[in-house]
Amino acid sequence: MNELRRLLPYLKRHRAMFLLGFVFVTISNIFTIIVPAIIGHTIDLINSDAYSQAQYGEVIVEVLKILLYSAIAGVFMFLTRRTIIVASRKIEYELRRDMLAKLDILPQRFFQQTSTGELMALGTNDVPAAREFIGPAIMYTANTLTRCLFALMQMLLLSPLLTLWAMLPLPLVSYVTYKIGKIVHVVFRRVQDQYAVLTSRTQENLSGARVVRSFVREDFEAKSFAALSKDYLQRNIKLVKVQALTMPLMMTLIGMSQVIVLYVGGKMVIADEATIGTLAQFFMYISILIWPVISIGWVTNIIQRGAASMGRLGKVFDATPDIKDSDKTDHSIDNLQGRIEFKNVHFRYDKQLPDVLSDISFRLEPGETLGVVGETGSGKSTLVKLLPRVFDCSKGSILIDDVNLRHIPINTLRSGIAVVPQESFLFSATIADNVRFGNPDASEEDVREACRIAQLDEDVSGFPDGYDTLVGERGITLSGGQKQRTSIARAIVRRPAIIIFDDALSAVDTNTEEKILRGLESVMKSRTSIIISHRISTVQKADKIIVIHDNHIAEFGTHDELLQAGRYYADMYQRQLLEQEIAEM
């Protein structure tokens, strides 16, 4: 239940609405409870020996009162919903908004441990479950409490003995409610778990649809999905069975109450200890109490579900971004010049894992270009992830403009660096919007210029809607090379002090590569650039080149120096020359 405390700030923010809701529900229930009293009184009036024409008018007045009071009760019940349920919808919106805002600042590490499906289920399942606690659960609790209180008061005034008898089955109702609630909770949890598995699987299958098809795994995937789906169905059927049992069981218990009242009350009427009106009034109270008493069980479930959901949401809300501004941050730094220095930098992905990078040191002046080559898996991408602080280095220090990265405000740092990642990610928007993602203030001309440099403009002019062409989910309608170049244009339009290309030309032919590099010259002249590549041709013009091998810098120098050295780099160059010659034969 502690988990529900997380909702307090949200409830507090909307406390006026909730207070108003309580006032409304109280008024509604006062009028609901008065009606049976009037009916009882009217029955006794009609039943009395003294009933005469003169009282006919009185009966009419009573009937009109009943109509009026019922209407008032209805109006206030409507107002209760309008306040409490509306507030719960607002809180649902705030919860979802806060969750996404939090997800946006959580570290990469978090997403390595949590699947997308699990996170989707939080938004689609757990946030609504929390809302049900805030809305219906709170509203029905308030309703049950006030209604039971007023009804009991009335019943006790009429006949304490009969009240006692009528209430006899109540503890049993509570007990059964509690038991069923517990079972429902366990079963529901199993449903939720399977739902998360199912969402994960669906999401992976959809985004990996091409892979599934090309490996002819449709049958396999369909079968295993069907199995998971069936499991989900069975868990749901079990839930339905338990839930289906609730209502009849409650009705039986309530029925017991009515039977007792009929028996005891009937005897009282016969013995002239109570009037028929009183007995009728009692029956009405019992039927008025049916729903609130049943709703106790229902509300218990919602509260338990809400608590479980808030527990799961807590995983997001409690996670802290491990990389953030601290008291050492120098907020006066608002832009970067682009001088980069690595001093004996070590990095490992986890304490238990070995170093991926060890003892890396180099220095780049603003405007210089660094080429990085090395075998696959040698740590090149990891190296550049340290600059925008996707990860912090484990040992050593990284300086930009001679200031430790950790002292630069994260926002300044990240706005000053543009990365063209190894795997481009495009949004399902237009080409222009995808490029402008790099810099929302970019003008149309800026976007076109960036695309010209990235050699994308010719491709775009061939598209049906030019720059307004939608690229489909993750850019599915574009070729690998077109996606990469969109990604490059996105980085260019950002006008960063530092620009990083992580194997960003791997999907274009050498010819296009040359054109892009030539176009980039003007861009790179004024910025510090890091180019990672498997191709010597991409890095050979760089001012400095490092070769990463066995986690450390194995070679360092210019293209010519490295050829002279005749080691790994020179080998690689020879091999690629040969490949090119063969290709050109």
Ligand SMILES: Nc1ncnc2c1ncn2[C@@H]1O[C@H](COP(=O)(O)OP(=O)(O)OP(=O)(O)O)[C@@H](O)[C@H]1O
């Ligand atoms: N998030 C991660 N958690 C744990 N280990 C990782 C993670 N990312 C990468 N690694 C490991 O770190 C090493 C370096 O990976 P990295 O991506 O930096 O290589 P790379 O040089 O960029 O390779 P490639 O040329 O194939 O892109 C690899 O052994 C990889 O398995």
Ligand SMILES: [Mg+2]
């Ligand atoms: Mg890489």
